[in-house]
Amino acid sequence: MRYFLFFISFFFGVSLFAQEGPRPPRKEKDSTQLERRDRPTSAAADEKEEIEISIKDYKIISHARDTTFLDTTLTIQKEYKYNYLRKDLFELMPFANIGQPYNKLGVDFERTNMFPQIGAKGRHYNYFETEDITYYNVPTPVSDLFFKTTLEQGQLLDALLTFNTSPRLNFSIAYKGFRSLGKYQYNQAQSGNFRTTFNYETKNRRYSLRGHVVAQDIEAEENGGINSKVEQFESGNTEFSDRKRIDILFADVSNKILGKRYYWDHQYKLVRKTKDSSRTEKTSLALGHVFNYETRYYQFDDAVQNEYFGSAFLEAISDRARLKTMNNEFNVKFSNATLGMLEGSLSLYNYNYYFNSKLITEDQVIQNQLKGEEVILGAKYRNQIGGFKLNAEVKYTLSGQLTNNIMKATAQYQLNENNKIKATVHASARMPDFNFLLYQSEYANYNWQNTEVFENEKINGIQLDLESTFFGNLSIDYSTVDNYSYFGVDQNEIEEGFEQSAIKPFQENNVLNHTKVKYSKEFRLGGFALNNTVMYQNVSQANQVLNLPQLVTRNTLYFSSNVFKKAMYLQTGITLKYFTAYTMDSYNPVLGEFYIQNNEKLGDFPMLDFFINARVQQTRIYLKAEHFNSSFGETNKFYAAPNYPYRDFVIRFGVVWNFFS
DSSP, rough: OOHHHHHHHHHHHHHHHHHHHHHOOSSSTTOEEEEEEEEOOOOOSSSSSEEEEEEGGGGETTTOOOEOOOOOOOOOHHTTTOOOSSSOOTTEESSSSSSSSSSESOOOOOSSSSSOOOOOOGOOOOOOOOOGOOEEEEEEEEEEEEEOOOOOSSSSEEEEEEEETTTTTEEEEEEEEEEOOOOOOOOOOOEOOOOOOOOEEETTSSSSEEEEEEEEEEEOOOOOOOOOIIIITTTTOOOSSGGSOOOOSSSEEEEEEEEEEEEEEEEEEEEEEOOOOOOEEEEEEEEEEEEEEEEEEEEESOOOOOGOOBSSSSSSSEEEEEEEEEEEEEEEEEEETEEEEEEEEEEEEEEEOOSSSSSSSSEEEEEEEEEEEEEEEEEEEEEETTEEEEEEEEEEEEEEEEEEEEEEEEEEEETTTEEEEEEEEEEEEEEOOHHHHHHHHTTTSSSSOTTTTTEEEEEEEEEEEEETTTTTTEEEEEEEEEEEEEEEEGGGGTTTTGGGGEEEEEEEESSSEEEEEEEEEEEEEEEEEEEEEEEEEEOOOOOSSOOOSSEEEEEEEEEEEEEEETEEEEEEEEEEEEEEEEEEOOOETTTTTOOOHHHOOOOOOOEEEEEEEEEEEEEEEEEEEEEETTSSSSOOOEEEEETOOOOOOEEEEEEEEEEEE
């Protein structure tokens, strides 16, 4: 965070400089065009040709190499993603302060990562994984500035600049800085996410390279929630309208995530054949190498031992978990215009998850380290046959103890320009995250080693998606999970009635089945629109180990129109979000994880937001009154987790601004 002000100054300076160059004239939607006179014609090198550049030339490339372009429109989907995570939060329930954990309203069991992670999932929502990093290919420099107010003494800024030194070499540099004090005591959160990327291709297109460097820190105070929720919060007593007067459980408790990653992916084409009349590549054979090195660090600090978590070895608590991983993948890729793309790979994955020292108790010796390597064989296939798109990927562990296999296959068919259907099957078998297998803490009950006890989590699933401009979008997802891993309360080890003194990892021996049906559709009449998303879930399980609401819905009624002689595009409306009551997971600050509780049902309350958004050229302006119905009733019963209230009514403002040069 010490670099926060520097990056603000840097990016605003770059942005102001960018304004001095030619700015794209505004046209309808995203038909922005630039003229550039820097490319000689093949006939006469001294004559310069006008090159027309549209907004679609500003390309954004995902980790999976899917390409989109910079979008400066204002839509209702942009409204849903205008938040701290910059993603749709439909299946998440945020805590009172920005930057704090999110409880789950829905689950997706499909795995994208083959290997276990360090854990502390409740603290990783703002952590940029390898799959979250995007790359850029732009004809001229462009910057993207995201700003939004937070809750008390802080701001949120995500600034990105991307540029090229030649048509074949592109760079980007970005920093996301954030701080929010919060409305409750000891609830401050802050984070800093630095990212830089590069991608390069030689003139003959034989060699290509892309990579990124990421450094992140995510810090938060943990107050444990409110201590007297009935008298001070639910009663609606005006004396406690100032939330800082409400008693909380902890002071001087905090946790932190630190991470650094170095990644590059490059390939060289040994065989490359094209037709003379086309630049389309018909056949190629390439050798590739992917390198990924990452260090990750989870820290929990408690200034004074708290009986809430049980007895401790030391008076002051300072827990540290570290994970170092290195992955080297070597691949061979064959591509043909008719046969499709076939890739084979061999990976060597090294891991070292460790604590400072061994723990020797009367019952067992808990090691301080899990270290080893995995050898993985993989294959990918991709092809398009008429209206069919086929994708398949499989990885299998030849040697190692963490992972067995992971598989995914997708078939997509374009019925017509308005209707598309897609079917996906996935299966995986791997060990749960490292903090399930081994953990050490100064709190006596937070020490375990389950490497000889826990088995691979086995997940099998199938998903069917229908996208239709007329009927809407429908998704049906069915998954089965064997050896489901979760955190829960060991009733035999509770100390003095404090349930969080007995949190342990468990595995469910029975298979659980999860069904999720999600439907979205927007209805329009003139400038008015009603956008609806509804999700139904059902969990079939022998024991209550996975708790989810049966129904989640979000409905937005809004109006859109050009105003001021089309100088501004205005969008305003009201969003209702609601989920049925269920036994919401509780949150544990020591682990940074949620755990199962089956005593208290929460939910069944509406959340209403009013918003006014506007677009002026490449600038989008956002104004929102969040949860404005929080003071409508005589009692307050809106929670994000047991003892953790959802936020009260607050007005927040922000902008997203793109500068072209």
